[in-house]
Amino acid sequence: MASPNEERRILVVGSGAAGTAAAWSIARNPGLSVEVWEAEPQAGGVATSETVSTNGSPGVWLNDGVQGGSPTYRNTLWLHEQAGIAPRPVDFRVSFGRDDTAWNNTAATPLVRRLQPDIWRFGKLLEWIDRTEPLSALLPIGLVLRAGRFSKDFRDHMLYPLVALFFGTGNQTRRVSAALISRVFRDERLRLFDFDPDRLLSQRPPMFAFDRLSEIYEKMVEMTEATGRGAFHFNRPVERIERSPGGVVATDTRGAVEHFDKVVFACPANVALRTLSKPSLRERAVLGSVQYFHDITVTHTDREYMERYYDLDDERGDQYFIRTYPDATDRIEMSFDLSNYQPQLESSVYQTIFLDRASDESRWTMDEIDPERVLFSKPWIQFSHTWQHYVRVVPWLRFLQGRQNTYYAGSWTLANTHEVATISGFAAAYRLGAPYPVEGDELAMEQFQTYLGVVHGLEFEGPRATKPRPA
């Protein structure tokens, strides 16, 4: 263990949004040093960029994982500003369904007019959900909607796809806590648009698209290493972590062994559990309860595929498209027209996301996409915000943080957004003695404070708390 005057060595496992933010924040502090071991050849995790060639745009980059967010992503935006990169504002345009299930945020469609009574009642239900929290936090929204006799069309064609799009809940939306859904619509600090009692969604909320994420992450690595107290090691997956009261011994997949004072797991929970040589019973229970789903994205230029399944309208210039499967209307497929918000793409490049291999692979229509027009495909693993996540994982994390020289970060610790991942990295760094770095932004700090309370069980004592946080 480091003596009081020695530098404390921290190992961060994984350099996605969480690990990179943690490392950047830690390395700014004399008295701390950080190594990041990352399995992949670059930083960013699921925030990836690729280079493609299309007719209109030869050799052009695109972001193909994380795409963007809302202006409430204050910690993320601030951190990227430090790297000299500003996001590109976009006004949000989305098209759901097609034909008699079509609706969008530009004009009322027949479906919206038909479901108007459900939409109005949903506004009342949101008020009830808010009043009955924390009880409603334990109720899945699907159950609440069925109990309230909301029509299947409203649930499957309007509400679930809308929430899935904004909160990345995929096909699990009906199992998401009712209280969380209510926050999407009513929480002053989180909501992205105003609930419209006539149309559900009628605004074009301001959003932003990330600039080239590979470059943003390269710059953050450079900034961290420039302090002389941070080093990133790529292509270096962690194989095993052994802990003792004196510190942490890490072994990589090539068998190289190094000693650290503390470890921050900023990788998926199942990877953390697998690498821990002696996880506690609590760690087994909490980390083992995070549920993962396997998805695939196909990035392509097949307009016929898009026209077959979505309501394409060049004049509206929608960015996001969602359809439900005809035999299971509570299951969705999502697509993006990347060129409608990544202006470096001069002709349409689409991305279609096929969700949840385990339960929906038989419905996937990816073999209908013309192979000649497929640019590339990628598998992804995502956790989902089911109500179980908020019962079995999130409330218990505070009892793991800081025990046995170990901290946990990553979007899975709360909600699947880049902003949460960034905040979680700052929070792990804060626990290790690094001050909260964002200055002069009340909302950013409030969000950090909330995260610290929920996931670390700590009150925020001010940004300049430079003493190492107690374990």
Ligand SMILES: Cc1cc2nc3c(=O)[nH]c(=O)nc-3n(C[C@H](O)[C@H](O)[C@H](O)COP(=O)(O)OP(=O)(O)OC[C@H]3O[C@@H](n4cnc5c(N)ncnc54)[C@H](O)[C@@H]3O)c2cc1C
């Ligand atoms: C396809 C896709 C699109 C998304 N789009 C958006 C979006 O537009 N906006 C948004 O807000 N959120 C989006 N998300 C949600 C996203 O999960 C979070 O926003 C966030 O980027 C996750 O960051 P993270 O650091 O928690 O995890 P990750 O990015 O998953 O990072 C974990 C890191 O750990 C590394 N790792 C794994 N095992 C090991 C090991 N044994 N040793 C060392 N390293 C290891 C991984 O290689 C990875 O780099 C998207 C997610 C996906 C999958």
